Amino acid sequence: MTQTSRPFLPFVKPEIDEETIQGVVDVLRSGWITTGPQNQQFEAELSAFVGGRPVRAFNSGTCTMEIGLRIAGVGPGDEVITTPMTWVSTANVILEVGATPVFVDIDPVTRNIDLNLLERAITPRTKALMPVYLAGLPVDMDRLYEIARAHKLRVIEDAAQAFGASWRGQRIGAIGDIVSFSFHANKNVTSIEGGALVVNNEDEAELARKYRLQGITRTGFDGMDCDVLGGKYNLTDVAARVGLGSLRRVESITEKRRELARLYFDAFEGSAAVKLGVGLPARNFTDSNWHMFQIALPLERLTLSRAEFMEQLKARGVGSGVHYPALHLFTLYRARGFKEGMFPHAERYGATNVTLPLFPGMSAEDVAHVVESIDDICTQFGSNENLNG
Numbered sequence: 001m002t003q004t005s006r007p008f009l010p011f012v013k014p015e016i017d018e019e020t021i022q023g024v025v026d027v028l029r030s031g032w033i034t035t036g037p038q039n040q041q042f043e044a045e046l047s048a049f050v051g052g053r054p055v056r057a058f059n060s061g062t063c064t065m066e067i068g069l070r071i072a073g074v075g076p077g078d079e080v081i082t083t084p085m086t087w088v089s090t091a092n093v094i095l096e097v098g099a100t101p102v103f104v105d106i107d108p109v110t111r112n113i114d115l116n117l118l119e120r121a122i123t124p125r126t127k128a129l130m131p132v133y134l135a136g137l138p139v140d141m142d143r144l145y146e147i148a149r150a151h152k153l154r155v156i157e158d159a160a161q162a163f164g165a166s167w168r169g170q171r172i173g174a175i176g177d178i179v180s181f182s183f184h185a186n187k188n189v190t191s192i193e194g195g196a197l198v199v200n201n202e203d204e205a206e207l208a209r210k211y212r213l214q215g216i217t218r219t220g221f222d223g224m225d226c227d228v229l230g231g232k233y234n235l236t237d238v239a240a241r242v243g244l245g246s247l248r249r250v251e252s253i254t255e256k257r258r259e260l261a262r263l264y265f266d267a268f269e270g271s272a273a274v275k276l277g278v279g280l281p282a283r284n285f286t287d288s289n290w291h292m293f294q295i296a297l298p299l300e301r302l303t304l305s306r307a308e309f310m311e312q313l314k315a316r317g318v319g320s321g322v323h324y325p326a327l328h329l330f331t332l333y334r335a336r337g338f339k340e341g342m343f344p345h346a347e348r349y350g351a352t353n354v355t356l357p358l359f360p361g362m363s364a365e366d367v368a369h370v371v372e373s374i375d376d377i378c379t380q381f382g383s384n385e386n387l388n389g
Helices: 018-030 037-049 063-071 089-096 115-121 141-150 202-212 237-247 250-268 272-276 306-315 344-352 364-381
Strands: 055-058 079-082 100-103 126-129 154-158 178-182 195-198 216-219 223-226 293-296 353-356
Touching (some): 018 237, 037 195, 063 195, 063 202, 079 089, 141 154, 250 293, 250 364, 306 364, 344 353
Parallel strands (some): 079 126, 154 178
Antiparallel strands (some): 055 195, 178 195, 216 223, 293 353
């Protein structure tokens, strides 16, 4: 196994600048470390970023989806259409509100839900659509909302990976229905853990606020009431201050990620990996925020498994990830009747995808090293017939 003297390159590395670190210190010294003024400022700047729409911040991008479903009135007896190519939380929150997830296969080019198949999955029980913007690439928003309007359906966009992405010049979150963002540590904009929900009006924003903290409404010094069943989903001011620092750099972060993606495409041009059949993502430098750069391995042309391929990368000083297995094949969903063969594109991609390093601190030399490492592995473990073709 090839060893490397280079520093190890993780597939993701959160970057917190010194100004933000000092801002966190100031919050800690202020004595107000849970939800407070920093949270309010974070919400205000998030709202400005999405064109003034109401935004509420939360402690995860999972609870935002669940609360989005509740605001849309989704519950027992309803169906929600989504994709099996996503983190399992997308489907879990549908179950959490008592509804039924209905999966639709992916487009093998974009790796997002195939809108050509989506309309066929709509039934009288369908209440909402939940598209996922894998790796930060949105679906065709015009087509999505055309379908939603035609069938009078709500849309809860799982835009966890798409903060800073756009559709035809309009930022994701500035258009559409209910939009859920994640600010997890591996996201382009991070609050360490956290999320935000973009809603349509102040009534929905007020309902989101209630769901965020036990359904409580306070009035005056001592007035208190609870009229909905809420949870404990509030974002701390410490996390909000981290989010503010990251949010204020989103434009430069997005541009650097797009630059790194371009370097990846250039490095893969004519490579042994591409000759062998390694699949590259859709080339989009306008709409995608390039949250991830993912390849698909031609395992039938390799003499090693995906795990062994990732182990070989690690030996060369390169970290990697899997995003994601096809979730309908998890035990929880098999028990609900899902099985192999139902969504072949998602299943193939779920079994072959590998996420490569992509974060603003990377250099052109880092990208070259990643692709050279992949080429080395493909040359060593690939079919000579394909490499020489």
